[in-house]
Amino acid sequence: MTPVAAVLTEERILDAAEDVLRRFGPAKATVVDVAKALGVSHGSVYRHFPTKVALRDAVARRWLDRLAEPLDPARDTEGPAAERLLRWLERLAAIKQGMALNDPELFATFGQLTAEAREVVAAHVDHLAAALTEIIADGVRSGEFAVPDPVPAGRAVLHATARFHHPLHASEWSAPAIGAELREVWRLLVRGLAARP
Amino acid sequence: MTPVAAVLTEERILDAAEDVLRRFGPAKATVVDVAKALGVSHGSVYRHFPTKVALRDAVARRWLDRLAEPLDPARDTEGPAAERLLRWLERLAAIKQGMALNDPELFATFGQLTAEAREVVAAHVDHLAAALTEIIADGVRSGEFAVPDPVPAGRAVLHATARFHHPLHASEWSAPAIGAELREVWRLLVRGLAARP
DNA sequence: CAGCTGACAGATTTCAAACTTTGTCAGCTG
DNA sequence: CAGCTGACAAAGTTTGAAATCTGTCAGCTG
Numbered sequence: 263m264t265p266v267a268a269v270l271t272e273e274r275i276l277d278a279a280e281d282v283l284r285r286f287g288p289a290k291a292t293v294v295d296v297a298k299a300l301g302v303s304h305g306s307v308y309r310h311f312p313t314k315v316a317l318r319d320a321v322a323r324r325w326l327d328r329l330a331e332p333l334d335p336a337r338d339t340e341g342p343a344a345e346r347l348l349r350w351l352e353r354l355a356a357i358k359q360g361m362a363l364n365d366p367e368l369f370a371t372f373g374q375l376t377a378e379a380r381e382v383v384a385a386h387v388d389h390l391a392a393a394l395t396e397i398i399a400d401g402v403r404s405g406e407f408a409v410p411d412p413v414p415a416g417r418a419v420l421h422a423t424a425r426f427h428h429p430l431h432a433s434e435w436s437a438p439a440i441g442a443e444l445r446e447v448w449r450l451l452v453r454g455l456a457a458r459p
Numbered sequence: 460m461t462p463v464a465a466v467l468t469e470e471r472i473l474d475a476a477e478d479v480l481r482r483f484g485p486a487k488a489t490v491v492d493v494a495k496a497l498g499v500s501h502g503s504v505y506r507h508f509p510t511k512v513a514l515r516d517a518v519a520r521r522w523l524d525r526l527a528e529p530l531d532p533a534r535d536t537e538g539p540a541a542e543r544l545l546r547w548l549e550r551l552a553a554i555k556q557g558m559a560l561n562d563p564e565l566f567a568t569f570g571q572l573t574a575e576a577r578e579v580v581a582a583h584v585d586h587l588a589a590a591l592t593e594i595i596a597d598g599v600r601s602g603e604f605a606v607p608d609p610v611p612a613g614r615a616v617l618h619a620t621a622r623f624h625h626p627l628h629a630s631e632w633s634a635p636a637i638g639a640e641l642r643e644v645w646r647l648l649v650r651g652l653a654a655r656p
Numbered sequence: 657c658a659g660c661t662g663a664c665a666g667a668t669t670t671c672a673a674a675c676t677t678t679g680t681c682a683g684c685t686g
Numbered sequence: 687c688a689g690c691t692g693a694c695a696a697a698g699t700t701t702g703a704a705a706t707c708t709g710t711c712a713g714c715t716g
Binding site: 417447 | 574618644648
């Protein structure tokens with residue numbers, strides 16, 4: 263919708279594609295729409311991205327990276343690891359649930375990529391599991407937690423809380439008790455991670 | 460396919476409807492198909508079930524009950540509660556995963572009912588949570604577990620293992636590591652349930 | 657007269673033809 | 687001559703008319 267005559271960079275294409283996805287959703291967005299928004303022919307878009315799928319993946323990658331930024335464990339180092347873990351899980355849930363509310367079409371795109379088991383989503387999941395592993399390893403270092411290996415523990419915590427952040431469960435997030443349910447699972451998990459006295 | 464002239468009971472209609480659902484799936488099965496299989500007009504089916512949805516729910520109810528039978532905690536009382544819990548979770552996962560493989564159309568019906576949040580599925584989930592609560596309460600009685608209230612704990616364990624039995628996650632069940640992942644989550648959960656020395 | 661039938665209205669689904677989109681590439685253009 | 691265009695084939699989607707399905711009910715039948 264802004265056919266400005268400027269160099270056609272990957273950056274500009276991604277911006278336009280994200281906008282088109284946000285407005286039309288994954289089902290209706292087309293490469294022609296993206297080209298139209300840039301004021302070029304759709305053939306030009308194919309000079310920068312080999313397929314529509316590659317373009318969509320690139321949009322998702324950028325956008326999942328942006329989204330995961332506030333989940334860097336280095337950003338919250340106050341208090342016991344158990345509490346940092348709860349805050350992290352609640353932040354993740356809030357991010358996903360907020361996206362589902364405020365950006366339903368981009369969220370639907372994310373859901374589709376997850377259903378298709380795209381590599382970009384696997385990378386995002388690995389990133390989240392690594393953040394959990396970091397918090398758990400930190401708890402082990404301080405003597406608060408005692409697990410043989412923080413890596414599978416991190417993955418297990420992510421799996422055990424799938425209901426609260428996995429896009430497949432989005433329809434369950436409107437239940438009023440969902441926050442209490444997350445805390446109940448967290449309670450069990452931190453007792454499981456905790457060192458014996 | 461067996462137009463035997465006999466009394467038209469709810470039982471016989473449910474049998475026929477289950478068969479039709481199994482063969483055609485939730486998307487293509489019609490009330491006319493069910494009537495045809497019974498050798499009656501579709502109007503007759505409506506004398507016994509008010510709507511197609513009610514008929515489908517009744518088939519699902521009967522079939523979920525049958526399916527949950529081997530999950531009665533009274534059927535496995537050997538050994539520590541922690542191990543009974545693992546066996547129960549593995550049995551649940553095996554039942555769901557086996558159904559997805561052997562009866563894909565009925566499983567798809569179940570998935571649809573879950574997505575639509577039908578009451579019949581809520582009852583099934585309550586039943587499963589109650590079974591978990593029973594195993595946990597048993598562990599508390601024997602001093603093996605120490606939780607303030609086994610009821611929310613049972614629900615939390617069911618939620619934390621959603622990835623391994625919830626129909627939304629069916630596509631993830633073909634991963635070879637899925638069994639190990641379940642045991643990893645279980646390990647964390649039983650440590651969380653366990654009494655302090 | 658209890659239980660089934662079959663005709664019916666309105667809603668939903670199917671199907672095939674028309675149209676749109678994807679991905680390629682020969683050639684134009686600044 | 688790097689980068690873009692626009693015409694094209696194959697694949698996929700939309701559309702609307704025809705067919706089917708759902709749910710009702712007056713009347714038939716054993």
